[in-house]
Amino acid sequence: MGLIPQGTTLAPRNPGVLPWNELPENGRIFAARLQEAFAGFLEHTDAQIGRLVAFLEAQNLLDDTLLIVLSDNGASQEGGPRGVMDEFSTFNLIREDLDDIVANRLDDIGTSRAHSNIPWGWAQAGNTPLKWYKQNTYGGGVRDPLIIHWPKRIKETGIRHQFCHVTDVTPTVLDVTGISVPETFNGHPQIPLHGTSLAGAWDNVDSPTPRGPQYFEQFGHRGIWKDGWKAVTYHRKGDDFDTEDWALYHLDEDFSEGHDLAAEQPEKLKELVEAWWAEAEAHDVLPLDDRTIELFGGAARPGTPHDRHEYVYYHPISHVPADAAPRLGGRAWTIAADVTVPEGGCEGVLYARGSHNGGHTFFVQDGKVQFDYNALGEHFRAAGAAELSPGRHVIETRFTRDGQAGRLTVAVDGNEVGSTEITKIVRMLSSTGVDIGADRLSPVVDDYDGPFAFTGEIHKVTFTILSPQERQDIETLARTELAKE
Incomplete structure (x- = not known):
């Protein structure tokens, strides 16, 4: 040619x-x-x-x-x-x-x-x-x-x-x-x-x-x-x-x-x-910066969506792009869903991010409150039976760090109903964003078919960041792993 x-x-x-x-x-x-x-x-x-x-x-x-x-x-x-x-x-x-x-x-x-x-x-x-x-x-x-x-x-x-x-x-x-x-x-x-x-x-x-x-x-x-x-x-x-x-x-x-x-x-x-x-x-190229993986864990610039420790989403809300979504990564956090349960109960997704390849999903199914932490295909599940009587409830999940591991819990109205230990922490989640009230993209788990919309009423979902981004941890790991290559 x-x-x-x-x-x-x-x-x-x-x-x-x-x-x-x-x-x-x-x-x-x-x-x-x-x-x-x-x-x-x-x-x-x-x-x-x-x-x-x-x-x-x-x-x-x-x-x-x-x-x-x-x-x-x-x-x-x-x-x-x-x-x-x-x-x-x-x-x-x-x-x-x-x-x-x-x-x-x-x-x-x-x-x-x-x-x-x-x-x-x-x-x-x-x-x-x-x-x-x-x-x-x-x-x-x-x-x-x-x-x-x-x-x-x-x-x-x-x-x-x-x-x-x-x-x-x-x-x-x-x-x-x-x-x-x-x-x-x-x-x-x-x-x-x-x-x-x-x-x-x-x-x-x-x-x-x-x-x-x-x-x-x-x-x-x-x-x-x-x-x-x-x-x-x-x-x-x-x-x-x-x-x-x-x-x-x-x-x-x-x-x-x-x-x-x-x-x-x-x-x-x-x-x-x-x-x-x-x-x-x-053309504003300077100063030069040769960081690579470390840039993903950089501190948030003032005024950006990530320059905060609390995010509140009111339902209904469209898909939140990854660049504007909460940075959960290697942090400790809580997610609290303020909901009203109708007569006859409810089911569906409260929060989801990611896909089969990795991410989070927080959902109610078969009378259980469940949070699945999908660590690049390896699943960690906190789940427990919950009496979701008709009326107003707060359904919450909490993740706490312990070095390179962590603990995940789910609770209803302040009462813990399930927990699990997480031994594989994913610091960089899927490039997809956040959904509230449904899992609109590729489902994070096989338990349901998307979008599996929540059948109760969601008033708001609050994300609270409990610890700063593990930036130094990311940079140390990056230097170690890149040296191996």
Whole structure:
């Protein structure tokens, strides 16, 4: 197709990627199934895009519809060297049991019971011929496909090789639709768009790249493109940003960043490094921060939804996104539901967060008050029979920490009815948010089918945080586990 220039050098194997025949048998079985699921996901995605295209064509709208398809980054490295059954095991620094997965959970891959990710080897293959992965600023992390389809406007079809960045997409759409960007909104000055329209390349395949320098930065990895050249770093956590080495590539002649010219052209490298610092200053990149997992446990900024110790939700309420939901993680907490029980009793979910892969659910079923703490598929359940007579009641659950373990209780009107010990604390819950009065997304447990709405009346649900986020604990664990890799 001409997407990759003839003569492109194949990048060397990334560190830590074993050849296929050196993987243990269980490792190959697991890796193959993960990639099969990923391939199936891509086929499914392609089919759904096809449905949209077929509809537009049937409605005689396809020729005058602007379609833009792009990826968000290179293939992911979060699966680690083996791949993972549940990506949140990585974020919680929990090592999965490969033998158990192959023996008992292999068929869960590709279903709602897995939140899996491919191993480094498949990610490297997906990024071929480029090096490194998502999170890195080398080509394997930042080069992505971009497809633009608009037959009525784009007369000369084919491949374009001009450099472009994701920030160019919005300026392009605004340019071709004739929409101007307001300088103020409701009296507030707006940040100017940083990108450049790509429309010039639609009409002239050989038109020069219209934009200036483009910087990259992620977890301390840095890079900059300028006039067909690229300077880039691979940052190792804790290294001095001012003294670490930069590589230099002439991308117009070296698509895969295979020939480092830093030693041969020090002045060109100096020019690009200085340009990076200038762009970083201009676009609020500084100060640099190379924390990774620790950022998830950072202290809440003043004024954010997390800058508090109590959250009160009144029912009915829609799904609360994860970024606004209470941070329970490694903390101690109580959840109290103020409810009215109707004649004949009630059942249903009071609070839920997560999915089969991990989370919480607080519910009433078969005359029992129950709280299930789903620690990445391992369930801890506090439950007890409760006399929920018609009328007003407070149904409460409490979690207390004891080092790396904890105790979970459930109570009705102050009387404890059930408890359990928790030996596996999940500090980073599911990326899904909170539901009050139902479990609207993928159910956390098999006991019920979602949404299993509460059949009584919920007046309010109060979350009280009893201890601060275990930030130091998270940082210590992160350093320990990352050192093992």
